[in-house]
Amino acid sequence: MPEVPPPAPTGDELLKVLSALGNPHRMRIIAALTENRNYVSALARAIGMGRPLLHMHLQRLEAAGLVVGTLELAEDGKTMKYFEVAPFFYELTPHTITRAAATITEKADPAEKADRTAKEEAK
Amino acid sequence: MPEVPPPAPTGDELLKVLSALGNPHRMRIIAALTENRNYVSALARAIGMGRPLLHMHLQRLEAAGLVVGTLELAEDGKTMKYFEVAPFFYELTPHTITRAAATITEKADPAEKADRTAKEEAK
DNA sequence: CGCACCTGTCAAAGATTTCTGACACATCTG
DNA sequence: CAGATGTGTCAGAAATCTTTGACAGGTGCG
Numbered sequence: 001m002p003e004v005p006p007p008a009p010t011g012d013e014l015l016k017v018l019s020a021l022g023n024p025h026r027m028r029i030i031a032a033l034t035e036n037r038n039y040v041s042a043l044a045r046a047i048g049m050g051r052p053l054l055h056m057h058l059q060r061l062e063a064a065g066l067v068v069g070t071l072e073l074a075e076d077g078k079t080m081k082y083f084e085v086a087p088f089f090y091e092l093t094p095h096t097i098t099r100a101a102a103t104i105t106e107k108a109d110p111a112e113k114a115d116r117t118a119k120e121e122a123k
Numbered sequence: 124m125p126e127v128p129p130p131a132p133t134g135d136e137l138l139k140v141l142s143a144l145g146n147p148h149r150m151r152i153i154a155a156l157t158e159n160r161n162y163v164s165a166l167a168r169a170i171g172m173g174r175p176l177l178h179m180h181l182q183r184l185e186a187a188g189l190v191v192g193t194l195e196l197a198e199d200g201k202t203m204k205y206f207e208v209a210p211f212f213y214e215l216t217p218h219t220i221t222r223a224a225a226t227i228t229e230k231a232d233p234a235e236k237a238d239r240t241a242k243e244e245a246k
Numbered sequence: 247c248g249c250a251c252c253t254g255t256c257a258a259a260g261a262t263t264t265c266t267g268a269c270a271c272a273t274c275t276g
Numbered sequence: 277c278a279g280a281t282g283t284g285t286c287a288g289a290a291a292t293c294t295t296t297g298a299c300a301g302g303t304g305c306g
Contacts, residue, residue, distance in 0.1 A: 019145030021220065024138060024229045031224035034217045041282060053265055077273050078282050090215035094157045094208045097144065101154035106147045176295055200303050201252050
């Protein structure tokens with residue numbers, strides 16, 4: 001089947017992904033879940049971190065679309081939430097970042113005419 | 124000339140890069156500098172942000188190896204520091220992250236035997 | 247000399263993130 | 277029923293990051 005070219009991510013999306021991945025704990029979580037899916041409590045024990053904390057990190061990762069969690073019912077009737085990594089792919093280059101930066105909606109905007117000024121002065 | 128395969132970044136390196144890029148301001152800075160190099164004061168005016176603040180962001184970006192600054196002497200004798208983006212390239216996939224996560228030296232380590240436990244329980 | 251431009255640093259305030267302990271609810275097992 | 281396991285949430289402390297205003301030093305120009 002034909003490979004689809006990676007669509008250019010929106011600024012806000014890339015921002016969420018980068019800030020989500022830019023944390024040692026969350027990086028390890030991705031690593032752990034890449035080897036095999038797991039449920040919260042077990043994962044917490046595995047990487048040695050409190051449940052509430054892990055819960056928050058997983059939330060951040062899921063919000064960025066890097067992992068997906070599904071609530072499953074075990075045979076013994078216990079409810080457990082399994083997490084697994086989503087197949088993501090991002091390319092980071094000056095060009096990619098520049099492209100994404102153009103569509104950022106967060107904070108500060110007034111930099112229109114200032115842009116032109118910059119080019120003038122940068123000579 | 125032959126293309127060199129992208130070397131696997133160390134965990135700490137990737138961590139610095141990601142946290143550096145995971146900020147709207149720094150993303151815009153990269154974007155601005157990608158179009159054309161510029162010196163601090165002008166860049167500050169261009170993207171509408173205080174010099175001290177921009178200075179700190181540039182420091183963070185330079186520390187991550189995403190931009191390089193060179194102190195130059197203008198014709199009129201004024202000293203100015205020009206910044207330009209460094210040609211970086213990072214690929215973000217579950218595999219890449221996992222690879223990098225293995226070489227993180229920051230905080231928390233005790234997760235050796237816990238790893239084995241995780242696989243057992245994840246059945 | 248006074249003004250305009252450049253460079254840089256510092257300390258303190260503000261805003262976010264990260265982390266912890268305690269709590270509530272549900273099910274199965276001894 | 278008590279105890280172990282699972283889920284989730286909340287509030288407050290602790291650690292970081294971001295932001296601002298003031299300051300100091302440099303050069304060239306009228």
